[in-house]
Amino acid sequence: MTSGTGPARHTVRDRSHALLRRHGVSVIFGNPGSNELPFLQDLPDDVDYVLGLHEGAVVGMADGYAQATGRPAFVSLHAASGTGNAMGALTNAVSSHTPLVLLAGQQVRATLGLEPMLANVDAALLTRPLTRWSSEPACATDVPRALNQAFAEAVRDGGGPVYLSVPYDDWDRDAAPGDRHLLGRSVVECRDAPEPVVAGLVERLDAAAHPVLVLGPTLDTGAGYAAGVRLAEALGAAVWVSPSTHRMPFPNRHPLFRGVLPAAVAHVSELLAGHDLVLVAGAPVFRYHQHVPGDYLARGTHLVHLTDDGGEAARAPMGEAVVADVVGTLTRLADGVRPRGVAVGAYTEPAPARAGGDGRLDPEEVFATVRETAPADTAYVVESTSTNAAFWAQMDLRQPQSYFWPASGGLGFGLPAAVGVRMGLGERPVVALVGDGSANYGITALWTAAQQRVPVVFVILNNGTYGALRWFADLLGVPKAPGLDVPGIDFVQLGQGYGVPSARASDVAGLRRLLAEGLASDGPSLIEVPTTLTTPH
Ligand code: TZD
Ligand code: CA
Secondary structure, eight states: OBOTTSSBOOBHHHHHHHHHHHTTOOEEEEOOOGGGHHHHTTOOTTOEEEEOSSHHHHHHHHHHHHHHHSSOEEEEEOHHHHHHHHHHHHHHHHHTTOOEEEEEEEOOGGGGGGOOTTOOTTHHHHTTTTSSEEEOOSSGGGHHHHHHHHHHHHHGGGOOEEEEEEEGGGTTSBOOGGGGGGGGOOOOOOOOOOHHHHHHHHHHHHHOSSEEEEEOGGGOSHHHHHHHHHHHHHHTOEEEEOTTOSBOOSOTTSTTEEEEOOSSHHHHHHHHTTOSEEEEESSOSOOOOSOOOOOSSOTTOEEEEEESOHHHHHHOSSSEEEESOHHHHHHHHHHHSOOOOOOOOOOOOOOOOOOOBTTBBOHHHHHHHHHHHSOTTOEEEEEOGGGHHHHHHHOOOOSSSOEEOOTTOOSSOHHHHHHHHHHHHOSSOEEEEEEHHHHHHTTTHHHHHHHHTOOEEEEEEEOSBOHHHHHHHHHTTOTTOSSOBOOOOOHHHHHHHTTOOEEEOOSHHHHHHHHHHHHHOSSOEEEEEEBOOOOOO
């Protein structure tokens, strides 16, 4: 790094690599092109490059990894085309508040006006509105500062994806001497709710005759999970999980658990009627899906909304919002409320699973077999849309970080995210439960799992159709919609083609055996299960 006897010379590249380490990056998820190669030169030895074969899978893996580690994940994308391929996956990362730093390679600065091949025209606009911040620095010397800003932007206000485009000739330029300050920077968000606010909430909860809790994804951490359980038990209050949840912040067999709220205005309002106070914590109010208009809340029901995200508070159509650290505030509420001494009762048991027939398993049998076979600390990445009700009917999840689902419903999350979640969680077993339709959007993640030997058990529920869309077609009165069936796909051959040991299970005993083998393996495995058609609700 030194030239002659002069001062140390630093390039934009080596300052940027140093910043990656400073931000704890040990993995780059990427798919490269010529614009990206100069950045990848001389990567530090302790930074691994994990290659994904399609940018949707790259971002899905990074999303799972960031959600599992709770830290920003770093992604390298190829110019505009690679970014375009990644955008569907970005919709999920926005809704899950996943901190992702995306770096895309740009053509040489001096040539951009000519719009050469691989120029990313108006690069900073390309990912908006999905990214909360995006930039192409005005000159090479601003690149390290902008990269540092990207990491800070990715974690503020609950987290989200950010995008940085850098012309590839910038990396070899001299860094500004002042850049050394970047390496010592930190940004600390202090979002503790002031004491009078917490005391006011405690008073509201204590005064409520029939309070109910609606808990959301932000609480799916060790401390958040514990606070939710303690607060619910102290109040003897029913607990719902927020509509369209992508994480499970409460044990689903807990006697106070009532279910995941349906994602429709009228249905939520009906289910919460009779409660005088609804405390929503760590979720938007609310993330609806199915359009069933009505009043948001019944008369006499008041809503208090606790969120990390000022945007969520601003757009809610009802309730009094408090924007503060959700986990910390809920913990203080659990400490502060008057325990009501309500006998809470025992955890509930799943009902016997519905059975399939003719070589097809009912999804309930699949989930019951998984529940009985997989260790209690297994994490599930779920993307099987018509089997939602069957999943919750059969599963028994008692630990934080046990459930990951595409937060915006953008398919292609399941297979890649399972790879990232397993890499991020370390030793916990990971099972992906993915529909035959969904699997195709992220299928290339199987290759990365095989190459990196990531021990995920991929279970493909194959009913030969877009089951959830059949249900929706019925609901919306479109009985003859085209394009809903996906017959003739052999996932055993696809899995093997990508290097993942794969087999088919056509009965419970076979599934049990393959699951046990997969869970004992130190590499990935795939099980295709022919299943019967069910409805999501
Ligand atoms: N494309 C993308 C990227 N995301 C989507 N959500 C859809 C299309 C639309 N879609 C749904 O919302 S559910 C679904 C589609 C195509 C069917 C998924 O089929 P599956 O699961 O086999 O994975 P089920 O259980 O058969 O519904
Ligand atoms: Ca299907």
